[in-house]
Every structure is written in C-alpha cells, then in structure tokens.
Amino acid sequence: MVDVVLGGFFGDEGKGKVLEYLAKEADIVVRCSGGSNTGNTVVFNDKKYTLRFIPVAILKSNVTAVIANGVVIDPKILVNEINLLKENGYNLENLKISEKAHIILPYHIKLDNIEEEIRGQDKIGTTLTGVGPAYSDKANRYGIRVQDFISSRFPKLLKRNIEMKNKVLESYEKETLDYNKILEEYSEYSKALEPYICDTVNFLQDSAKQNKKIICEGSQATLLDLDLGTYPYVTSSNSTIGGILSGTGLNHKQIGEVYGVVKAYSSRDGEGPFLTEEIEDADTNNKIRELGHEYGTISKRPRRCGWLDLNALKYAVQVNGITALAVNHLDVVGKLKTIKLCVAYKYDGKVTNKFSSNPAYLAKCEPIYEEFEGNFEDVLEAAAREDLCEQAEKYLQRIEEVVGVPIKFIGIGEENENILFN
Ligand code: GDP
Ligand code: MG
Numbered sequence: 001m002v003d004v005v006l007g008g009f010f011g012d013e014g015k016g017k018v019l020e021y022l023a024k025e026a027d028i029v030v031r032c033s034g035g036s037n038t039g040n041t042v043v044f045n046d047k048k049y050t051l052r053f054i055p056v057a058i059l060k061s062n063v064t065a066v067i068a069n070g071v072v073i074d075p076k077i078l079v080n081e082i083n084l085l086k087e088n089g090y091n092l093e094n095l096k097i098s099e100k101a102h103i104i105l106p107y108h109i110k111l112d113n114i115e116e117e118i119r120g121q122d123k124i125g126t127t128l129t130g131v132g133p134a135y136s137d138k139a140n141r142y143g144i145r146v147q148d149f150i151s152s153r154f155p156k157l158l159k160r161n162i163e164m165k166n167k168v169l170e171s172y173e174k175e176t177l178d179y180n181k182i183l184e185e186y187s188e189y190s191k192a193l194e195p196y197i198c199d200t201v202n203f204l205q206d207s208a209k210q211n212k213k214i215i216c217e218g219s220q221a222t223l224l225d226l227d228l229g230t231y232p233y234v235t236s237s238n239s240t241i242g243g244i245l246s247g248t249g250l251n252h253k254q255i256g257e258v259y260g261v262v263k264a265y266s267s268r269d270g271e272g273p274f275l276t277e278e279i280e281d282a283d284t285n286n287k288i289r290e291l292g293h294e295y296g297t298i299s300k301r302p303r304r305c306g307w308l309d310l311n312a313l314k315y316a317v318q319v320n321g322i323t324a325l326a327v328n329h330l331d332v333v334g335k336l337k338t339i340k341l342c343v344a345y346k347y348d349g350k351v352t353n354k355f356s357s358n359p360a361y362l363a364k365c366e367p368i369y370e371e372f373e374g375n376f377e378d379v380l381e382a383a384a385r386e387d388l389c390e391q392a393e394k395y396l397q398r399i400e401e402v403v404g405v406p407i408k409f410i411g412i413g414e415e416n417e418n419i420l421f422n
Contacts (some may be wrong), residue, residue: 002205002214004244005042005326007221008262008316009309012269013296015261016040016056018409019204019217020064022259023057026062027212028090030204031055032247033237034219035072035104035131039297044088053078054085055217058094069100070237070247073146075189082192097193098200099147105158107165107177107184109131114172124233125270125299129223132236137161146197150190155183164330169225171224201249208254212354222260222316230357233272241320259408260322262313264333264395267294267303273362276342277306292332293414309342309367310402315355317405327399328411334376339395342367343402370398379412385422 003022007013023029026209032051042059053073058065067073078097085092108130114125115133126132137143142164144157159179166176207214220239223229228240237243245252265288268274270340278285285305288294316322333339346352347364356362373391382388388396388410396407410420 002250002254003257004216004255005259006218006320007312008260009221009223009266010268011221012409013263017411017416017419018259018261018326021419022215023063025213026063026215026216028066028207029055029057030066030068030216030248031071032216033070033239033243036074036077036129037131038129038219049083049084054081064094067098067101068097068200068248072131072241074104074106075186075193079189080347083256094242095196095205096198097196100195101146102134102138102143103146103149104181105132106129108362117179121388133283136238148393150194150197158183204248204250211413216248218244228319228357230272230359255326258320258322259324260316261326263329264327266308267305269296269303273359274304275362275365276309276367277304278376291335292329307340308343311345311353311355313403317403322405326409327404327407330410331379331413334374334392335380336374339372339374340369341372341398343370344368382412382420385410385420
C-alpha cells in the first residue's frame with residue numbers, strides 16, 4: 001500500500017513530523033518532486049545539517065529511500081549528502097536514485113538568479129537553487145537526465161547546453177561558464193552517484209506488488225502547485241497528488257491514505273494571495289510569528305501569518321483526494337486568547353464555499369470567521385486526543401465538521417515526538 005503526505009497550503013506545515021511517524025512502519029520512503037529548494041534537518045555531533053535530497057527516514061530504520069524520477073537533482077549537493085552520511089557511519093545500501101530524474105547544473109543556478117533579477121518587484125522569491133530553470137529545461141527537452149549524466153553522452157549534451165546558456169549569460173553581460181571545468185567536476189559526481197542509480201519506476205511497482213509499505217513525501221504544498229496553486233507565486237513542479245503519480249510511476253489505484261498536513265493557523269513565505277492573513281491586528285500576527293518561529297528556512301525573512309482557511313482546505317482535499325488531516329502547531333494557537341477560523345467567504349454579497357486559485361477571484365472574497373476560545377491548557381501534556389481541553393477539542397471538531405475529513409494527527413509541539421495519532 002502507498003500512503004502519501006502532502007502540504008495543505010503554502011508549505012512548512014510540518015510534513016517532516018508526520019513522515020517520521022509513518023516511516024517507522026514503512027519499507028520504502030520516496031521523494032517524488034522538487035529539488036534542492038526543500039529539505040529536512042539532521043543533527044550529527046551537535047551540528048545541524050539539511051538533507052535536501054536523501055529522505056531522513058533512511059537514518060532511522062531499515063527503510064529504503066528512493067529519489068524518484070520527478071525530482072531535479074543537484075549532483076554536487078547530493079554527493080555531499082552521501083559523503084556526510086557515510087562519514088557518520090551509514091552505508092546507504094538502501095538508497096535508490098532514479099535514472100529518469102533530471103540534474104541541476106551550474107547554469108541553472110546562474111539563470112535562477114538572473115531571472116529573479118529580471119522580475120524585479122514581481123520576483124517570486126525562489127530559493128535560487130536552480131530548480132525552476134532545471135524544470136524549464138526538462139519541459140524544453142534540453143534537460144539532462146541521470147541516465148545521460150552517467151553515460152558517454154554527457155560531454156556532448158553538456159557542451160551543447162553550455163554553449164547555448166553562455167549566449168544567454170553574455171546577453172546579460174554575466175560571466176560565462178567554462179565547459180572543461182564543469183565537465184571535470186561533474187564527471188566525479190556522476191561516478192559517485194552511479195552505484196545508486198536504477199529504474200525506480202520498476203522498483204516501486206515491484207515493491208507495490210509485493211505489498212511493501214511505501215510512503216511518498218510531497219514537497220512544498222497544494223497552493224504552490226504549478227497548475228493548481230496561486231500562479232505565478234508557485235513552485236516549478238506539481239506538488240499535488242498528480243505530481244506524486246507522475247513523479248514516481250505509481251498509479252492512483254495503488255494509493256491508500258492521502259494525509260493533508262496543515263497548521264492550526266496559516267503562514268506564507270513571500271508573495272502571493274493569502275486571504276486569511278491577519279493584517280488588522282498586527283500584535284496577533286507578530287505573536288503567531290514569534291510562537292511558531294515563522295521565519296523562512298532559507299530566506300530567514302519573516303513569514304506572513306494568519307488563520308486557517310477551510311475554503312482553501314476543502315479545495316486541497318478535493319484536488320488531492322485527501323483522506324485524513326494532520327493539524328500541527330495546536331500548541332501555538334492554544335497560547336492565543338482568541339482563535340479565528342475561516343469557514344466560508346463572502347463574494348459579491350453572498351456566502352460561498354468556493355475557493356479558486358485565481359488571484360482576481362480571491363481579491364474579491366472576504367473571509368467569514370468564527371471565533372474560538374484559546375488559552376488551552378498545556379497541550380504538550382496530552383498523551384491522546386481525549387486529553388485535550390474542551391476548547392481545543394471544539395476547535396478541532398469544527399475543522400472536521402466543515403471539511404468533512406477526520407483529523408488523524410495532531411501536532412502539539414516542536415519536536416517530532418510531539419504528535420498525537422488516532
Ligand atoms: P515541511 O516544510 O512541511 O516539511 O515542514 P517541516 O517538517 O520542515 O516543519 C516546519 C517546522 O515546524 C519545524 O521546525 C518543526 O519543528 C515545526 N513544527 C512541526 N510541528 C509542530 C507543532 O505541532 N508545534 C510547533 N510549535 N512546531 C511544530
Ligand atoms: Mg520542510
């Protein structure tokens with residue numbers, strides 16, 4: 001059976017915690033899309049490292065970790081991760097990298113920076129890691145797949161692409177790239193990656209047939225999906241369920257649970273529509289930010305904070321087929337006096353339950369809030385949902401009632417073990 005973990009809104013909802021819980025029972029954990037624009041933290045000898053490609057689950061148990069075909073891989077970063085894990089005693093026999101994944105090359109990173117510069121005031125706030133340009137090349141059929149990268153075709157393809165990209169760099173009066181230097185450096189990475197490369201589509205299909213427990217991790221989140229999110233303020237791949245299927249070669253009939261991960265409030269890193277942002281009450285906005293440590297992981301910029309939007313959540317449930325919810329950061333809203341919950345919008349004077357990712361539509365909508373009493377007793381004390389105070393239970397029940405999907409996970413604190421499951 002294949003279970004999927006997806007972000008509900010704008011990302012940073014705490015998928016890592018749910019994944020870690022599910023990975024305990026899993027045989028295989030799969031990265032399905034995205035690239036070096038996301039990551040999870042590991043600690044070795046009191047020092048924090050971010051793993052951008054290798055699923056952290058590989059460290060915890062006997063699980064096999066797959067970097068599937070939908071991912072764009074920065075070989076330099078991935079080789080560093082492999083070396084870091086090896087230095088810390090992991091043999092990585094259980095790591096599998098798709099031959100069909102595409103690779104990020106230095107020109108992608110350069111172009112990511114230039115393209116953001118060109119957008120000027122309208123910049124998206126990309127992580128400047130080359131992910132967007134690598135997906136563009138994939139769509140343009142200039143992409144270099146892992147299978148090309150480890151073959152004798154690599155020098156020819158690299159030469160063609162560098163010649164082409166250098167013309168673009170020249171036109172922006174930027175420093176051009178040196179083919180020989182890149183070929184030499186990247187040939188080393190390709191040798192380092194070769195032992196892990198295979199046809200992960202076949203591997204996953206065979207594993208599904210053998211009833212292995214497979215967990216697929218989504219990257220980013222629903223409203224950042226290239227097609228279904230708030231374009232252009234989105235990521236450069238499909239971060240909804242479709243991206244899981246095309247990014248792995250698993251099919252829809254093989255999917256079991258689809259967990260939608262949200263926070264008990266909302267936050268957004270960077271630009272783009274965010275209807276339930278708390279704008280009027282700056283104190284509450286700041287309080288949520290401080291309590292929830294809402295600062296960009298890479299950018300460090302303060303995130304915009306506000307309330308849970310159940311119209312948007314219903315949309316996430318519909319487009320992904322979410323079967324169960326994970327609501328994290330209950331501890332954060334529990335420290336507020338009053339919690340607002342958006343249960344519908346007012347559009348053109350009428351109440352509507354419709355969300356649309358069209359910014360023009362959203363601009364005309366006004367959230368309709370219900371207010372809930374906060375000041376929860378210390379939720380960290382709870383060992384099960386039954387232990388939560390009445391106000392907390394009221395809030396959670398209202399979410400389930402409006403959305404029509406049960407809450408299976410409740411996040412009650414920062415640590416991964418601060419989670420309730422029912
Ligand atoms: P992702 O972007 O969805 O993968 O989110 P991460 O797994 O990176 O988590 C984002 C942050 O939220 C991490 O720093 C977690 O410690 C924190 N976090 C997750 N769940 C909770 C929770 O229930 N309460 C609090 N206070 N923090 C949480
Ligand atoms: Mg994360």
